[in-house]
Amino acid sequence: AQKVTQAQTEISVVEKEDVTLDCVYETRDTTYYLFWYKQPPSGELVFLIRRNSFDEQNEISGRYSWNFQKSTSSFNFTITASQVVDSAVYFCALSEALSGGSYIPTFGRGTSLIVHP
Amino acid sequence: DGGITQSPKYLFRKEGQNVTLSCEQNLNHDAMYWYRQDPGQGLRLIYYSQIVNDFQKGDIAEGYSVSREKKESFPLTVTSAQKNPTAFYLCASSAAEPLPYNEQFFGPGTRLTVL
Numbered sequence: 001a002q003k004v005t006q007a008q009t010e011i012s013v014v015e016k017e018d019v020t021l022d023c024v025y026e027t028r029d030t031t032y033y034l035f036w037y038k039q040p041p042s043g044e045l046v047f048l049i050r051r052n053s054f055d056e057q058n059e060i061s062g063r064y065s066w067n068f069q070k071s072t073s074s075f076n077f078t079i080t081a082s083q084v085v086d087s088a089v090y091f092c093a094l095s096e097a098l099s100g101g102s103y104i105p106t107f108g109r110g111t112s113l114i115v116h117p
Numbered sequence: 118d119g120g121i122t123q124s125p126k127y128l129f130r131k132e133g134q135n136v137t138l139s140c141e142q143n144l145n146h147d148a149m150y151w152y153r154q155d156p157g158q159g160l161r162l163i164y165y166s167q168i169v170n171d172f173q174k175g176d177i178a179e180g181y182s183v184s185r186e187k188k189e190s191f192p193l194t195v196t197s198a199q200k201n202p203t204a205f206y207l208c209a210s211s212a213a214e215p216l217p218y219n220e221q222f223f224g225p226g227t228r229l230t231v232l
Contacts, residue, residue: 044225045160109158
C-alpha cells in the first residue's frame with residue numbers, strides 16, 4: 001500500500017481558477033514530516049513547504065496555502081488564482097524515522113497541473 | 118552559486134553496457150540521494166548516503182551501485198543487471214542540521230535511454 005497517495009493524476013484548469021491538490025498519507029509514527037515539491041518542465045524539483053506532525057497550523061504563502069489535518073491524514077495544497085507558470089507536476093512526500101533515526105522521504109506519484117491561458 | 122549539478126543531461130546506452138551518472142553538490146550537505154522517476158510512478162529511492170564512505174540501499178537498488186568517496190560527490194552506476202534502465206534520474210542532497218530532516222535540493226536530472 002502506498003504511504004503517500006495523490007489520487008489526482010492530472011488536473012486541468014483555466015487561468016485564475018483556484019485549484020486544490022490532494023495528499024493523503026499513512027503512518028504509525030507520531031513524529032513525521034510532510035513536504036510539497038514542484039517539478040516544472042525543466043525537471044528539477046523545487047521545495048515548497050515542510051510541516052512537522054506537531055504543527056497543524058495552516059500556512060499561506062502568497063497564492064499558495066496548505067491545509068494539514070491529522071484527523072484525516074491529509075495535507076492538501078491550494079493554489080489561488082492559478083497562473084500558467086503554475087503548470088508543473090506537484091509531489092507530496094512523507095518523512096518518517098527509520099531504525100537508526102534516519103528520516104528518508106517517501107514520495108507520492110505526483111499530480112500534473114495544467115493551467116490554460 | 119550553490120547547488121547540485123548532474124551530468125550528462127541526456128545519456129544513451131547500448132544494452133549490456135554499464136554507465137555512470139555524475140552528481141556533484143557544493144552545498145556542504147552531508148546527505149545525498151538518488152531517485153528514479155518513471156511516468157506515473159513518482160520518485161523511487163535507489164540509494165542514499167548520510168556520510169562519506171557510507172551508503173544504504175533504497176527501495177529499488179538492484180542493478181545499481183554507488184560510491185561516496187567525497188562529501189560533494191555521489192556517482193551512480195547503472196549496471197547491465199538493471200533490466201529496464203530507461204528513466205529519468207534525479208540526484209538530491211540535504212543538510213543534517215538543525216532538524217532531523219531538512220528539505221531536499223535536487224539536481225536537474227539525467228535522462229537515460231537504452232537503445
